[in-house]
Amino acid sequence: MDQRPTVKIQFLNEFRELFNESWRNIVFYGGRGSGKTRHIGLALVLRGRTKRLRILATREIQNTLADSVHKVLKDIIEQYGFTDYEVTDKTIRNRITGTEFLFAGLRHNVNEIKSMEGIDIAWVEEAQSISEDSLKVLAPTIRKTGSQLIFSYNRLNELDPVHVRYVIKNPAKTYARKVNFDVLERAGLLPEALKLERDEDAKDPALYAHVWLGEPVSQEDTAIIGRLAILEAMKRKVDDDGAIEIGADIARMGNDRTVFKKRKGLRLIETRSYTKLRTTEVCDKLEAFAGYDKKTLIKVDDTGVGGGVTDEMMKRGYNVLAINFGAKPMDSDKYPNLISEAWFYMATIMPTIQLDMKDDVLMELSNRHWKMDTKGRRGVESKDDYKKRGFRSPDEADATILCFYTPHSTSEFRLRII
Incomplete structure (x- = not known):
């Protein structure tokens, strides 16, 4: 009992x-x-x-x-x-x-x-x-x-x-x-x-x-892309009419990720992420990601170690557009460098695209800050400054930016932007 x-x-x-x-x-x-x-x-x-x-x-x-x-x-x-x-x-x-x-x-x-x-x-x-x-x-x-x-x-x-x-x-x-x-x-x-x-x-x-109300942490006013706009893009359904394009952000350090993003028209359709790959291994993975279609436009972050991937993919006969994020922007009156221009371009097209629902993507796209330089131009904070605020390298965001970024002239896909 x-x-x-x-x-x-x-x-x-x-x-x-x-x-x-x-x-x-x-x-x-x-x-x-x-x-x-x-x-x-x-x-x-x-x-x-x-x-x-x-x-x-x-x-x-x-x-x-x-x-x-x-x-x-x-x-x-x-x-x-x-x-x-x-x-x-x-x-x-x-x-x-x-x-x-x-x-x-x-x-x-x-x-x-x-x-x-x-x-x-x-x-x-x-x-x-x-x-x-x-x-x-x-x-x-x-x-x-x-x-x-x-x-x-x-x-x-x-x-x-x-x-x-x-x-x-x-x-x-x-x-x-x-x-x-x-x-x-x-x-x-x-x-x-x-x-x-x-x-x-x-x-x-x-x-x-x-x-006290259990709401998500609010986004700071200095963010380039609004969180609500990103969430709406993640919920949006758009037709996948249009060409396939790929963005490839290449890892630079041991814990950074190599991230591939593929879109068809304005719809993101596939993502792959890797760590600790050698250049040839990255290229092998990228070939498979492109379905071995050498006509597909592949935009590679050519900054630093990305250049090796660009060169190797060109040797293999792929349609590569090498983008150096540190290069001069198309509109140098508004932006100090190409990466800033690409980020603000992403903000303008956000109401029209469809993204995958991923926590990393939301975090990285919504938390990148901007500041005004001495010439009144809006520049994205450096990757080092971003990481000092406690975030990991924004590889998912950068690959997404590359995937959707469309330079004013892409007639010469093999030309490096320098």
């Missing part, structure tokens, strides 16, 4: 689906003070008291247990006096049902995650940071009959991989709900300290929208 004492628990109705075992995926997203983390933790602790469960608590990066939800679960267990749980510095286990909580980061524990067996529930906290690669590992790993994936996060960008997969695409057996601070405030549970913090942040509308 169960001798555990009965305790009274206040559990908000907005989170009741956490007890519904028919869902494969449960998603709660929104701003600060919504109670997401606590209610998920409480639901899992309660469910673990009714039957044996193997629960993986994870996030993209977890260097120490302090980075995990271990403390959240420990605090809930102590608050309600659930003495049937044994809590150590590394583990949480229910002595009666055998429920156990496991803690591991996704990015640095891929093989460990893949080898885990019998996981009933995987809870991904701070899921806005989870990469597409990590999602591809996690979802098929949690494959036990009746198993569930639970995600909680505050959106960072419109195309956070977890948001695209489980909210925008909304696969079968998925429950998704946005919750904000008003959920706790209506129940009289929003702490005064959070109210004061919220009211202070309300002085900055963009900060308030992201932190």
Whole structure:
């Protein structure tokens, strides 16, 4: 006979689906003070008291247990006096049902995650940071009959991989709900300290929208291409009438990517990305990407190491237009260099094209800044400055720019622009 004492628990109705075992995926997203983390933790602790469960608590990066939800679960267990749980510095286990909580980061524990067996529930906290690669590992790993994936996060960008997969695409057996601070405030549970913090942040509308309303991070005014315009291009459907053209951005450093983009008319139809390829290997891949059609126009970033690819592809008889982004622009009164002209050209055609829905593309196209030079010309920030702001090399964006960029005169496709 169960001798555990009965305790009274206040559990908000907005989170009741956490007890519904028919869902494969449960998603709660929104701003600060919504109670997401606590209610998920409480639901899992309660469910673990009714039957044996193997629960993986994870996030993209977890260097120490302090980075995990271990403390959240420990605090809930102590608050309600659930003495049937044994809590150590590394583990949480229910002595009666055998429920156990496991803690591991996704990015640095891929093989460990893949080898885990019998996981009933995987809870991904701070899921806005989870990469597409990590999602591809996690979802098929949690494959036990009746198993569930639970995600909680505050959106960072419109195309956070977890948001695209489980909210925008909304696969079968998925429950998704946005919750904000008003959920706790209506129940009289929003702490005064959070109210004061919220009211202070309300002085900055963009900060308030992201932190408290769960909206994606706002785009800065100095961005060349508006985020909304990019999203509309990603949702747009256009005919693929027109010639096929390819843009190829060639990697310059070890962690940079070589990216190929192909369009037919105004519709982007294919993308390929590679790392750590030699020049001949890049050319082999590029030939295959072009379908070995030597009439297809291939625009190669000829800056730096790209020149080797240009030369080799020309030797192989391909229709190559070599573009040096550092070269003189067509309109030197408006732009200091060709790359700036190409970026602003991209901004003008954005309302007419169709792009692929990729988080990297959105991030890189929407976050490149511009500034005015001493001659009143608009110039795109350097790649080094862009990377200093915490972004990786904008290879997806540069390949997209190349793919759609149309110089005023392309009659001599083999002529380098210098």
